Amino acid sequence: MISSRFIHDDKGGVWFLGILLLIAILVPILNLLVPADSAFHFSTYSVTLLGKYLTYALLAIAADLVWGYLGILSLGHAAFFALGGYAMGMYLMRQIGDRGVYGNPELPDFMVFLNWQELPWFWYGFDMFWFALLMVILVPGVLAYIFGYLAFRSRVSGVYLSIITQALTYALMLAFFRNEMGFGGNNGLTDFKDILGFSLREDSTRIVLFVASALALALGYLASRYIVSSRLGLACVAIRDAESRSRFIGYRVENIKLWVFTFSAVLAGIAGALYVPQVGIINPGEFSPLNSIELIVWVAIGGRATLYGAAAGALLVNYSKSYLTAALPEVWLFALGALFILVTMYLPKGIIGIMRRRGAGA
Secondary structure (H helix, E strand, C coil): CCCHHHHHCCHHHHHHHHHHHHHHHHHHHHHHCCCCCCCCCCCHHHHHHHHHHHHHHHHHHHHHHHHHHHCCCCCCHHHHHHHHHHHHHHHHHHHHHHHCCCCCCCCCHHHHHCCCCCCCHHHCCCCCHHHHHHHHHHHHHHHHHHHHHHHHHCCCCHHHHHHHHHHHHHHHHHHHCCHHHCCCHHHCEECCCEECCEECCCHHHHHHHHHHHHHHHHHHHHHHHHHHHCHHHHHHHHHHHCHHHHHHCCCCHHHHHHHHHHHHHHHHHHHHHHHHHHHCEECHHHHCHHHHHHHHHHHHHHCCCCCHHHHHHHHHHHHHHHHHHHHCCCCHHHHHHHHHHHHHHHCCCHHHHHHHHHHHHC
């Protein structure tokens, strides 16, 4: 029996949104208004780093939506994240114009280097911001819809579905590594100059991107919470816990899986689009299956089927990664693996599960 309290109790979500709002207000103030020599100054580098973490948190929510509430262990969400990133990267490349190394007003530098004579047809339209935003949504969404339609109609599930999603992102990674694809090959897209006419090197632009990431995370969380708190969310949990029984009593299991999976892919694409202008590069390495596996680790550590727990897990793990890769680079992967094993064995509901038990005990 599905617990309505589990679906509707969202005190943790309120705390999460409150903390996110506080961060979105304080960080710009500490960066722009507090002098650089002050102990309270928040550096532009830290703003960019935190903005990147927020995009990862949105990606984690997208993954938790399908794994936590539908039971679909997707090992291919890095593909949707990367596709959204490439769509934004293509727009940013078109904005460079004749300021590139080779001074070609139409072709990006890597195309000039490879002796391309004209812009490929699939690059048309990316000189317009609205078109790039449309592609950020459509490309991951359409791919997820086609993939999901074929997989779910064939009733592929469990470990087989996980393997297929991993194969999808691996195939895309191999394809994007090829120079003939027209996406920069191994080097990807980089050397971005500005967005909407504003220099990406300006502190104010970095702050706007950071706030946009916080806003997208809040809206993504609210949209996902709305879904899982609705009748559709109840159906998702029923499918996760007893798919055959749900199908027997009349639920269109394939349709429910398909639409939630597609929505999750769109969220991942938006996260990728916000990630690229802050990091300054997008390359085929973002498709790596290892990234999708690491994403699942974030969700498991934070707390599966909580949404805000997945976001917290992404923030925690990536902060730890940044610290350990600088202080103890040879230890990081072992620490991540050990943490995942410990959480799986002793904390199946993640960090949020501990907090909920303590709260109930109090």
